[in-house]
Amino acid sequence: xxxxxxxxxxxxxxxxxxxFVYFIMNGLSVFFEWEIISFNSMSIVMSILLDxxxxxxxxxxxxxxxxxxxxxxxxxxxxLNLNRFIILVLMFVFSMVLLIISPNLISILLxxxxxxxxxxxxxxxxxxxxSYNAGMLTALSNRIGDVMILMVICWVMNYGSWNYIFxxxxxxxxxxxxxxxxxxxxxxxxxxxxxxxxxxLPAAMAAPTPVSALVHSSTLVTAGVYLLIRFNYLLIDxxxxxxxxxxxxxxxxMSGISANYEFDLKKIIAxxxxxxxxxxxxxxxxxxxxxxxxxxxTHAMFKALLFMCAGVIIHMMNDIQDIRYMGGLSLYIPxxxxxxxxxxxxxxxxxxxxxxxxxxxxxxxxSFNSFNLMVFILFYLSTGLTVFYTxxxxxxxxxxxxxxxxxxxxxxxDYIMLNSMFVxxxxxxxxxxxxxxxxxxxxYMIYLPFNLKLxxxxxxxxxxxxxxxxxxxxxxxLNKLLLSYNLSSFLCLMWFMPNLSTYGLSxxxxxxSQILFKNIDMGWSExxxxxxxxxxxxxxxxxxxxxxxxxxKIYLFSFILWFMILFIFFFI
Amino acid sequence: MFxxxxxxxxxxxxxFLFILFFSTLISISSNSWFGCWIGLEINLLSFIPLISxxxxxxxxxxxxxxxxxxxxxxxxxxxxxxxxxxLLKNFNMNNIISIMMNSSLLMKMGxxxxxxxxxxxxxxxxxxxxxxxxxxQKISPMxxxxxxxxxxxxxxxIIMNLIIGSLGGLNQTSLRKLLAxxxxxxxxxxxxxxMISENLWLFYFLIYSMMIFMMISLFFLMNxxxxxxxxxxxxxxxxxLNLLINFLSLGGLPPFMGFMPKWxxxxxxxxxxxxxxxxxxxxxxxxxxxxxxxxxxSSFMFNYFKMKWVNxxxxxxxxxxxxxxxxxxxxxxLSTFIFM
Numbered sequence: 001x002x003x004x005x006x007x008x009x010x011x012x013x014x015x016x017x018x019x020f021v022y023f024i025m026n027g028l029s030v031f032f033e034w035e036i037i038s039f040n041s042m043s044i045v046m047s048i049l050l051d052x053x054x055x056x057x058x059x060x061x062x063x064x065x066x067x068x069x070x071x072x073x074x075x076x077x078x079x080l081n082l083n084r085f086i087i088l089v090l091m092f093v094f095s096m097v098l099l100i101i102s103p104n105l106i107s108i109l110l111x112x113x114x115x116x117x118x119x120x121x122x123x124x125x126x127x128x129x130x131s132y133n134a135g136m137l138t139a140l141s142n143r144i145g146d147v148m149i150l151m152v153i154c155w156v157m158n159y160g161s162w163n164y165i166f167x168x169x170x171x172x173x174x175x176x177x178x179x180x181x182x183x184x185x186x187x188x189x190x191x192x193x194x195x196x197x198x199x200x201l202p203a204a205m206a207a208p209t210p211v212s213a214l215v216h217s218s219t220l221v222t223a224g225v226y227l228l229i230r231f232n233y234l235l236i237d238x239x240x241x242x243x244x245x246x247x248x249x250x251x252x253x254m255s256g257i258s259a260n261y262e263f264d265l266k267k268i269i270a271x272x273x274x275x276x277x278x279x280x281x282x283x284x285x286x287x288x289x290x291x292x293x294x295x296x297x298t299h300a301m302f303k304a305l306l307f308m309c310a311g312v313i314i315h316m317m318n319d320i321q322d323i324r325y326m327g328g329l330s331l332y333i334p335x336x337x338x339x340x341x342x343x344x345x346x347x348x349x350x351x352x353x354x355x356x357x358x359x360x361x362x363x364x365x366x367s368f369n370s371f372n373l374m375v376f377i378l379f380y381l382s383t384g385l386t387v388f389y390t391x392x393x394x395x396x397x398x399x400x401x402x403x404x405x406x407x408x409x410x411x412x413x414d415y416i417m418l419n420s421m422f423v424x425x426x427x428x429x430x431x432x433x434x435x436x437x438x439x440x441x442x443x444y445m446i447y448l449p450f451n452l453k454l455x456x457x458x459x460x461x462x463x464x465x466x467x468x469x470x471x472x473x474x475x476x477x478l479n480k481l482l483l484s485y486n487l488s489s490f491l492c493l494m495w496f497m498p499n500l501s502t503y504g505l506s507x508x509x510x511x512x513s514q515i516l517f518k519n520i521d522m523g524w525s526e527x528x529x530x531x532x533x534x535x536x537x538x539x540x541x542x543x544x545x546x547x548x549x550x551x552x553k554i555y556l557f558s559f560i561l562w563f564m565i566l567f568i569f570f571f572i
Numbered sequence: 573m574f575x576x577x578x579x580x581x582x583x584x585x586x587x588f589l590f591i592l593f594f595s596t597l598i599s600i601s602s603n604s605w606f607g608c609w610i611g612l613e614i615n616l617l618s619f620i621p622l623i624s625x626x627x628x629x630x631x632x633x634x635x636x637x638x639x640x641x642x643x644x645x646x647x648x649x650x651x652x653x654x655x656x657x658x659l660l661k662n663f664n665m666n667n668i669i670s671i672m673m674n675s676s677l678l679m680k681m682g683x684x685x686x687x688x689x690x691x692x693x694x695x696x697x698x699x700x701x702x703x704x705x706x707x708x709q710k711i712s713p714m715x716x717x718x719x720x721x722x723x724x725x726x727x728x729x730i731i732m733n734l735i736i737g738s739l740g741g742l743n744q745t746s747l748r749k750l751l752a753x754x755x756x757x758x759x760x761x762x763x764x765x766x767m768i769s770e771n772l773w774l775f776y777f778l779i780y781s782m783m784i785f786m787m788i789s790l791f792f793l794m795n796x797x798x799x800x801x802x803x804x805x806x807x808x809x810x811x812x813l814n815l816l817i818n819f820l821s822l823g824g825l826p827p828f829m830g831f832m833p834k835w836x837x838x839x840x841x842x843x844x845x846x847x848x849x850x851x852x853x854x855x856x857x858x859x860x861x862x863x864x865x866x867x868x869x870s871s872f873m874f875n876y877f878k879m880k881w882v883n884x885x886x887x888x889x890x891x892x893x894x895x896x897x898x899x900x901x902x903x904x905x906l907s908t909f910i911f912m
Binding site: 538545548550 | 640641671675679686724743859
């Protein structure tokens, strides 16, 4: 099953690649349309849009998913129901493809809902309590986005069909479009875990690592960004985009800070995904959709690679995800640490790896165009924070002493997992340049003063030095004192926002429902409908029996009595 | 009934059965009140030998009780007829004499508030005699009721019937008394249907008697008189199923046959704007279904009580059971094909 789906998806990737090259060279764009029903002035059509953006994204999605499925053959080999897992992953890929190729809100909804549902099934795959909680949080946060898209479908019915791409140029100033844009932005924010809805992404790390590599690095969380890229012509000078800018910059900053306090390997990577998502959203809301798309794709490559390396390390550490137990791994597992290092450095934006092309371009565009000071500071600060937690991670995992056990066996030669990582390694080295040559038919014109140009390198070096110093802290260091406890917990727990989605929501309602249940369900409604009525009827019946068990002459006498009563009663 | 009489070598009773049938026909097809009274008297006289069996002290006592109440009712009826002839020259229904005439007919039937003899007597009779008592004996008083009734009085009687039929049966363990109270409850429905039209009453009565026949024949074949005898033997699954279906059908649960007459009567109730009465019909019907289900639900749980040393051989009689189950389940749907 694994091999079949791997080959199928790889072949699909190659088909997409060739079509992508052909389409982008000739500037082609193909639109298929089947009209299902035309009803009263509303036409329901099934349409497929194949232009270079959707083909490119499909190519990357199928590449990552094929590699992940191949990887999970070895990662999940102790799983009894591996076929079930592979089928879930394939259904996920199918929903993603449906989302990518559809210019039509109904099929976007199908793909979107499918993504949410299948990611729930995948997060709860290990059926323990933590996975159930995480899955519920994931599914319900994504559900808000689904509801928003449903409402958009209702509002778009004003225009006669659900193919939104036809209406952007003509209807931009309409009130309906105003509402639609608001809802679309909220839907994208839930899916891509921006600030009010950001609590599900670290929690969803309870999923198996291949799921995290596929879903939470490159496909599910980028679906929101992709939707906004498609809707970009509509949203580009609306007020909500400025709100989105604000929130996404804050997301970027907050997750960068929180990743510095985390000790769980997958959570650090999740928070770094969140930070990069904030980066994508913010550059999108500044008005550069193609750069956002570029960063989406390169980020997908190295983040999936990073998750897969994390999976190998977790397997080796006897399923422990805490980085305080790891250390010095670069000596023992050279190939895996090669992949880990390259993906980490690509994340930081080290020159001429893939992440450099997209991140550096983003930062230079931000500096070149005149935005306000807060945008500028937070962008560069978050870049520095990215390097900070990356270097901290490298120090903890690769360089310091090994902390797990006395006797250990670090097994690196699992070539199934390694081969899959090598494919992504190759792509993560080359995809930056490859994409920049394809997507940008002419480069952006950027003219910056010298220090501003090197500002990226300054913050990177600063971040790396800080990362090195932080990981060398001992027991008596300042950040481990109780004095800084308040500040540390505020920054570590993602600024207490997950409580909005979890404890804050559930406590009031559960408390109230306990009161209701005890007083009404088990209280008054038993008196008035359940046991109470039964007791009343039973007592009536027992009381009636007194009359029934009598002598016969009493009956005859009662007949006479009844005659007289009825006579008198009805006579009057 | 014929079967029972034939098997018991008692062909004398065939004669009285014949006269019983004839007496009802006399009563309902006469054009004078005297003829009606004559039919009622002959009915009484021919039923007494059917139920009395001089070897059994209980059945002698039962037949005596029956004789006393029914003759009291007949005397009353005759007297009221004579008063009506002498005092009232014209025919208008809702007056005082009709109250008295209706009361005596109600006493004949065993309807509340004159019903106290009914469970007693039912307890003393065998199943086939019960069947006669519950179905055939109701025909002539009902039809006579439809000739001259008092609407307000009868509505009061209906309410009393319903309530007593439902509440009285809650505390019973004897199957005969249970069916007696159920019969009193159904009398309430039937009296209302008489007030609407005789055709409607005939419809209700036929379906009711068919359901009662199915149940009584089942109890008769298994010789069961009390609730604790129901599931203590090793019953076949189909017999239990048949019992379940019959009880639910008698209670008026939708896919079964017994729902149809109740539905139509509720329809007429609502057309004629008897809203409060509808409510009472519904609620008492619920209580009745409660005690039916209380009897049979334990037979269909996964772990039921089954004694294997009491063996119930029903090999020869399965066709009747299957037929009755089939009729109970499918009648409602088949009737739509017949009546379109």
